[in-house]
Amino acid sequence: AQGTSPAEAMKRLAFLEGRWKGEGSMAMGPGPRVAFQQTEVVAFKAGGAVVAVEGNGTHQGRPVHQAFAVIAFDPATQAYRMRSWLANGLSKDFTLALKAQGTGYTWGWEDPRAGKIRYAMTLTPEGKWVEIGERSADGTTWVAFFEMTLTKE
Numbered sequence: 001a002q003g004t005s006p007a008e009a010m011k012r013l014a015f016l017e018g019r020w021k022g023e024g025s026m027a028m029g030p031g032p033r034v035a036f037q038q039t040e041v042v043a044f045k046a047g048g049a050v051v052a053v054e055g056n057g058t059h060q061g062r063p064v065h066q067a068f069a070v071i072a073f074d075p076a077t078q079a080y081r082m083r084s085w086l087a088n089g090l091s092k093d094f095t096l097a098l099k100a101q102g103t104g105y106t107w108g109w110e111d112p113r114a115g116k117i118r119y120a121m122t123l124t125p126e127g128k129w130v131e132i133g134e135r136s137a138d139g140t141t142w143v144a145f146f147e148m149t150l151t152k153e
């Protein structure tokens with residue numbers, strides 16, 4: 001059976017396109033949560049075959065989170081793939097699971113130190129980008145360590 005074409009699949013991410021701005025907080029260790037200002041610039045590239053996402057978070061004018069990701073649809077697996085890079089040089093590949101049309105996505109992985117990590121992005125009915133990152137040592141109890149809310153400019 002013929003699946004979804006990459007061009008059709010990528011159109012489901014159109015809600016992300018644009019420049020987003022807002023704020024959030026994160027705790028990346030045992031210390032206190034750090035508030036940050038965030039921008040996300042999302043653009044279709046290569047004729048719509050990929051989506052580029054550039055995220056920059058600052059705290060008191062200093063970078064605290066810099067990331068770049070590329071999202072594409074793999075016709076062989078009929079799945080969305082995301083590859084991300086951080087300013088510290090780390091990169092990772094993820095499967096991105098889309099929620100109901102135009103309402104967001106989820107992704108996650110297992111970290112040898114932190115346990116299970118998951119992120120959920122939701123586009124609210126008001127058009128805000130709300131993202132939550134959680135971790136779990138046992139896969140049952142989840143603790144939020146990252147939250148942000150952005151508005152499209």
